[in-house]
Amino acid sequence: xxxxxxxxxxxxxxxxxxxxxxxxxxxxxxxxxxxxxxxxxxxxxxxxxxxxxxxxxxxxxxxxxxxxxxxxxxxxxxxxxxxxxxxxxxxxxxxxxxxxxxxxxxxxxxxxxxxxxxxxxxxxxxxxxxxxxxxxxxxxxxxxxxxxxxxxxxxxxxxxxxxxxxxxxxxxxxxxxxxxxxxxxxxxxxxxxxxxxxxxxxxxxxxxxxxxxxxxxxx
Amino acid sequence: xxxxxxxxxxxxxxxxxxxxxxxxxxxxxxxxxxxxxxxxxxxxxxxxxxxxxxxxxxxxxxxxxxxxxxxxxxxxxxxxxxxxxxxxxxxxxxxxxxxxxxxxxxxxxxxxxxxxxxxxxxxxxxxxxxxxxxxxxxxxxxxxxxxxxxxxxxxxxxxxx
Numbered sequence: 001x002x003x004x005x006x007x008x009x010x011x012x013x014x015x016x017x018x019x020x021x022x023x024x025x026x027x028x029x030x031x032x033x034x035x036x037x038x039x040x041x042x043x044x045x046x047x048x049x050x051x052x053x054x055x056x057x058x059x060x061x062x063x064x065x066x067x068x069x070x071x072x073x074x075x076x077x078x079x080x081x082x083x084x085x086x087x088x089x090x091x092x093x094x095x096x097x098x099x100x101x102x103x104x105x106x107x108x109x110x111x112x113x114x115x116x117x118x119x120x121x122x123x124x125x126x127x128x129x130x131x132x133x134x135x136x137x138x139x140x141x142x143x144x145x146x147x148x149x150x151x152x153x154x155x156x157x158x159x160x161x162x163x164x165x166x167x168x169x170x171x172x173x174x175x176x177x178x179x180x181x182x183x184x185x186x187x188x189x190x191x192x193x194x195x196x197x198x199x200x201x202x203x204x205x206x207x208x209x210x211x212x213x214x215x216x217x218x219x
Numbered sequence: 220x221x222x223x224x225x226x227x228x229x230x231x232x233x234x235x236x237x238x239x240x241x242x243x244x245x246x247x248x249x250x251x252x253x254x255x256x257x258x259x260x261x262x263x264x265x266x267x268x269x270x271x272x273x274x275x276x277x278x279x280x281x282x283x284x285x286x287x288x289x290x291x292x293x294x295x296x297x298x299x300x301x302x303x304x305x306x307x308x309x310x311x312x313x314x315x316x317x318x319x320x321x322x323x324x325x326x327x328x329x330x331x332x333x334x335x336x337x338x339x340x341x342x343x344x345x346x347x348x349x350x351x352x353x354x355x356x357x358x359x360x361x362x363x364x365x366x367x368x369x370x371x372x373x374x375x376x377x378x379x380x
Contacts, residue, residue, distance in 0.1 A: 127241070131342070
């Protein structure tokens with residue numbers, strides 16, 4: 001079932017300058033109307049965020065094509081980033097949005113988002129690798145998808161049930177849950193040398209931190 | 220000392236904090252851009268475990284990430300830029316254009332413009348999202364393949380595959 005957002009009028013195509021050479025070639029040709037009506041509330045926030053990411057990347061492509069700067073540009077495109085949150089100091093402080101969505105999905109039994117998660121350590125590693133990664137000198141912009149191994153909620157639930165019985169989890173390893181979208185991790189692996197953390201490593205990293213907070217709080 | 224000088228925005232965030240720590244651990248020098256001076260003490264405490272020499276971590280304050288001229292004045296000797304600062308799905312301003320789109324675009328274009336005037340900059344890294352390759356409404360399509368070949372893409376442009 002496709003849960004597409006509803007619009008007050010059909011999207012129309014916004015002209016964009018021709019995309020510069022890049023393998024995905026996708027962003028400049030996606031139909032989107034910046035003047036469309038967005039849903040209100042939290043659902044609207046997600047759609048607005050998605051639309052802003054699309055249009056902002058298109059603006060980046062356009063800027064590069066128009067300005068032809070001396071530097072090389074690398075754009076990183078992660079899926080849902082989760083894991084140990086260096087900004088969170090206790091269970092009482094707000095943590096990373098996607099981490100809270102994972103915990104909420106587990107507790108409710110209903111996925112808040114597709115199960116295509118990527119470990120924050122892998123996203124970070126892609127930044128460090130960007131310093132030395134081999135780039136095609138003829139291509140001014142290199143897009144890197146960061147999607148990791150294909151995670152899914154069944155695999156996440158299996159880890160939680162096996163290792164974290166104290167974490168509220170109505171999800172099951174049998175599921176079934178909708179299959180998440182599929183990205184292309186080829187460039188991240190081959191040219192940026194990313195070795196993805198496994199589902200277990202990623203989920204454990206997230207939950208170990210949360211359990212640590214609870215223990216310190218005497219919960 | 221060894222290592223490159225890297226300018227990082229969004230360093231106080233979830234991804235950005237991990238990036239600063241890993242960049243320092245890899246032996247590079249980091250110039251952290253903050254919006255408010257008051258952030259510096261907390262971030263220094265967060266990042267100092269990964270600092271091996273005193274000159275490895277420094278801070279600059281740019282209250283307006285869309286001010287290209289101000290950003291440019293803080294790029295001296297910078298070789299790489301990691302730009303992570305961007306609005307999140309729960310933006311305090313719910314208006315699409317002023318709460319989401321314009322801040323994201325203005326920040327990115329200011330960084331790019333500033334970098335274009337800084338000869339020392341070799342590479343710029345911008346954090347986008349896989350959503351940038353997905354037509355709206357495809358996020359929850361089971362098994363949707365992010366390859367630009369779905370029917371919601373235009374088929375007329377010369378760059379279609």
